[in-house]
Amino acid sequence: MIDEQLVQFLTNHPLMSALWAGLLLALIYTTVSAMLSPVKTITPQQATLLVNRQDGIFVDTRSAEEFRKGHIIDSEHVTAAQIRDGEIGSLEKYKGVPIVVVCATGLSAKAVATQLYKAGFKQASVLQGGITGWKNASLPLTQKR
Numbered sequence: 001m002i003d004e005q006l007v008q009f010l011t012n013h014p015l016m017s018a019l020w021a022g023l024l025l026a027l028i029y030t031t032v033s034a035m036l037s038p039v040k041t042i043t044p045q046q047a048t049l050l051v052n053r054q055d056g057i058f059v060d061t062r063s064a065e066e067f068r069k070g071h072i073i074d075s076e077h078v079t080a081a082q083i084r085d086g087e088i089g090s091l092e093k094y095k096g097v098p099i100v101v102v103c104a105t106g107l108s109a110k111a112v113a114t115q116l117y118k119a120g121f122k123q124a125s126v127l128q129g130g131i132t133g134w135k136n137a138s139l140p141l142t143q144k145r
Contacts, residue, residue, distance in 0.1 A: 056098030070141035
């Protein structure tokens with residue numbers, strides 16, 4: 001009975017059925033991609049431990065204005081555009097240490113961290129929630145350079 005109702009729904013609503021199928025495939029693709037990606041997303045607490053215990057570094061990819069308004073203490077400022085253009089000379093000395101890529105909300109950092117990984121930074125990860133997640137975890141920011 002349920003099978004008949006499902007078939008009837010699918011035939012009566014082909015556009016809605018196609019949209020649901022597309023959403024399901026997108027969800028599966030995104031989940032599998034994240035699981036297989038060498039770049040992991042880590043919480044602010046995990047990032048703090050990684051940087052403090054393994055001499056890692058935060059790389060803030062936000063604009064200069066956003067960086068000036070507040071950033072993680074001792075973070076390096078290299079914009080996403082600079083990394084896309086291959087301008088990563090200031091980061092070369094950090095190739096062998098953990099790098100935590102930070103953006104505003106954690107959404108754009110994954111692509112940047114993947115570029116760094118491809119450039120030889122094999123310990124690149126992304127700060128979950130970006131600076132917003134950092135602030136929500138009540139962790140400190142500075143305006144000092």
